[in-house]
Amino acid sequence: MGISDVIAGFIQEALDDADGVLELQRGDLAQRFNCVPSQINYVMSTRFSPEHGYIVESRRGGGGYIRITRVQVDRQTLMMHVINSIGDTLDYPSARAILTNLAQSEALSVEVATALLTAVSEGALRTVPQEKRDALRADIVKQVLIHFV
Amino acid sequence: MGISDVIAGFIQEALDDADGVLELQRGDLAQRFNCVPSQINYVMSTRFSPEHGYIVESRRGGGGYIRITRVQVDRQTLMMHVINSIGDTLDYPSARAILTNLAQSEALSVEVATALLTAVSEGALRTVPQEKRDALRADIVKQVLIHFV
DNA sequence: AGCAGAAAGGTCAGAGATAGTCAAACAAAA
DNA sequence: TTTTGTTTGACTATCTCTGACCTTTCTGCT
Missing domain, CATH: 1.10.1200 (Non-ribosomal Peptide Synthetase Peptidyl Carrier Protein; Chain A)
Known part of the structure; x- marks a missing residue:
């Protein structure tokens, strides 16, 4: 299991705790998992794409973030x-x-x-x-x- | 969350209290939030643009002000x-x-x-x-x- | 009225802080 | 071995913050 899966798992759990909406920082996450920041982009596009049932929005610059929203599935x-x-x-x-x-x-x-x-x-x-x-x-x-x- | 968001939030609240029209002084605001005055201009142009549904007018000189109006049209x-x-x-x-x-x-x-x-x-x-x-x-x-x- | 100085607000470019893109190297699966 | 998926890092784009310098308006003095 590669690092991408680990990161994806972490985000899934955090999403559970956070009731489906999660805001995090790319740099933070990269540091936590000791990988390059662009790895996070890879995870987003392969594991949290619309087909998977997520919406991802982001903002650059100071105080930037990546926001992941899980759409209701039931x-x-x-x-x-x-x-x-x-x-x-x-x-x-x-x-x-x-x-x-x-x-x-x-x-x-x-x-x-x-x-x-x-x-x-x-x-x-x-x-x-x-x-x-x-x-x-x-x-x-x-x-x-x-x-x- | 950066200082711009804080300032924008403050103004939004003040607008609610003031029924949609608010007049304030750039220098005052800057002092209150401990930032340079031009930061206020930045907040105006990025958070209170017409696109966001606001009109911003101002006047220089003694007794100058910045007036923010939340627009409501049919x-x-x-x-x-x-x-x-x-x-x-x-x-x-x-x-x-x-x-x-x-x-x-x-x-x-x-x-x-x-x-x-x-x-x-x-x-x-x-x-x-x-x-x-x-x-x-x-x-x-x-x-x-x-x-x- | 005319002018000088004070008292506002405006502009812009640069520095700092994030995130995004893309292609090459590497790894795993078929 | 061929194909597909993963990891990296160099380069790019965007957002925020700051300060130096500019413009407009007001006030008081002559």
Whole structure:
């Protein structure tokens, strides 16, 4: 088990204690585990990505921090199911179908579903090369849904 | 937490007590928090910008002051103002400030604001080349906001 | 009125403190 | 052996704090 796993475990525990939201300093953590600071970035991107159910925000400069939020996971298996069913790409009609479904089954409010659909519409993504839109759409939808689970 | 956050917190509280309008002296504040006066300017420009929902006016000379006003406008106006204020690019911290502000002033529900913020987070857009993210983020946010006016 | 000095606030660039990126070296797994 | 995952460190980006210098306004004196 490498150092990345140890760090990830430490953060998981701290998140449990802290009720799902944790703010820490990259330098501190690096020192505590005797590794280079960028190792923390690696851990964040491989263990606390949106797919894993976390949101990571940060700030540089004096008093900087990394904030990790674990999204609630107990509410809807439906959501998880939907999320898992979304592959690496998602075209607009499929997105529309999925979101309409979720709204109809009241897993999402109509407002949220509409907002999200608009966010991934061809219009909103028009500056993204055609061939990359579906991948991006999948990312965005998954991330938002994960956030709402 | 740095001194800027402390000062900002103090001002927020004072604004609450004072019903949204506050007049204070730069030198006084600096002395109270034991910092250089220009630190106050820094706090103004980073924490009380129009983007955050404040108007800051000031006057020099004897009896000079800094006046901070928390703005409250009707939903339509606020939305239009916000949409117009978004240029061709929008970084994540700005998006967060804008959406937090819209949620606080109840122009958007917390759910929608959160969903949109997640949709334009660095995580969700990670497959988009760094240099194109801010432009895309601006597009998405504007498109969704227009949809909600 | 005109002017000088005092009493504010403003600007900007540099130093310090954090965090992020990326690619190369290394290690583990298939 | 090929592929995938991990670790490192040099370089970069961003946020905060400070101080020297600048501009505006007020007040009192002539």
